[in-house]
Amino acid sequence: MRSSINFLTYHRKLFWFPSSMITMDSFDFTSVARYDDENRTFLPKMIVFDKDGTLGDCTPALRMWCSKMTAAVQRKCIDIGISTAHAEHIISKFHESIGWDVVVDDVVPSAPLSAGTWDEIVDVSAASLHASGLTIQHQEVLGWHQDLGDIHAEDLPLIKSLPRFLQFFRHHGIIISICTSDDRASTKTCLQNWEITHLVDYSICGDEVGKECKPSPEPLFELCRRAGVSPSECLVVGDTSSDTQMGVRAGAGFVVGVLTGSGTKEQLFSTGADIVLPSIGFLKGLLPLSTEPFIRYGSIADVMDIDEFDSTDEHIFKAKNELMYPRF
Numbered sequence: 001m002r003s004s005i006n007f008l009t010y011h012r013k014l015f016w017f018p019s020s021m022i023t024m025d026s027f028d029f030t031s032v033a034r035y036d037d038e039n040r041t042f043l044p045k046m047i048v049f050d051k052d053g054t055l056g057d058c059t060p061a062l063r064m065w066c067s068k069m070t071a072a073v074q075r076k077c078i079d080i081g082i083s084t085a086h087a088e089h090i091i092s093k094f095h096e097s098i099g100w101d102v103v104v105d106d107v108v109p110s111a112p113l114s115a116g117t118w119d120e121i122v123d124v125s126a127a128s129l130h131a132s133g134l135t136i137q138h139q140e141v142l143g144w145h146q147d148l149g150d151i152h153a154e155d156l157p158l159i160k161s162l163p164r165f166l167q168f169f170r171h172h173g174i175i176i177s178i179c180t181s182d183d184r185a186s187t188k189t190c191l192q193n194w195e196i197t198h199l200v201d202y203s204i205c206g207d208e209v210g211k212e213c214k215p216s217p218e219p220l221f222e223l224c225r226r227a228g229v230s231p232s233e234c235l236v237v238g239d240t241s242s243d244t245q246m247g248v249r250a251g252a253g254f255v256v257g258v259l260t261g262s263g264t265k266e267q268l269f270s271t272g273a274d275i276v277l278p279s280i281g282f283l284k285g286l287l288p289l290s291t292e293p294f295i296r297y298g299s300i301a302d303v304m305d306i307d308e309f310d311s312t313d314e315h316i317f318k319a320k321n322e323l324m325y326p327r328f
């Protein structure tokens, strides 16, 4: 049934989908567990977005980081005369520690590389190299990482019209926050590139929270303190178990997992997601918000574009398949 292909017209454009492919109009929010019509009345005062894997596509950057760091480890092994077999073992343990799957050339779901702060990632990298027999100082590993500069500078947004998407919620009086494990400098660049700096009311980054990074509830508590809202008035949305766990531990009103990053549907549910969506584009249909106020600010075309957030983007297309064909 799922393999048959049909053609359908969807909002002025022609796309092909497997016949059972979900669309924004047909998506059944009640089919994705722990969600019922009652929840649909939940209207948050603040939406707390994760950045990497939720707002932006970080995978190419992480792939580049892993490849360059692996090359640095290889060079170091050659320099100090480590055998090829031992070097392969060291590299394999290094990949295991940060959560890099060489077979699929991607991050292991919710692994340190996609969910941790850079301090944590460098710490686990150095500890792993040391433990598998490479004599190396933490400082040298940190140097390799720092030499790579801002790896997220080229990240692309995961949905089209990200500014308009955030504006939609702001027009309904919802505060927009970002809680990321990435550094402030890199976050600043991403927000500028995506043209959303002025649309984000509050943000907190991995290098601003000390040891109390996600999945600790502290970053969310801090955002709530700044915004003057309680965690129960927040909707938290993210792609890894660090995001969902932070939301649950802080007592967030609603926790949403998205499949545009590294976490799987099962992992996000088992760590506290109330719902798992193909992408943040589906939040618009989740919340009891009318599009009418938005029409007053924009045109009908703007609203139509919002409905099409999920329609053409390759990432979202993949994420939809993911929802229908879970990894496990």
Ligand SMILES: O=C(O)COP(=O)(O)O
Pocket (backbone or CB within 6 Å): 050, 051, 052, 053, 112, 113, 114, 115, 116, 117, 118, 179, 180, 181, 182, 183
């Ligand atoms: O940069 C990272 O390692 C993770 O960042 P995120 O919290 O925005 O997913």
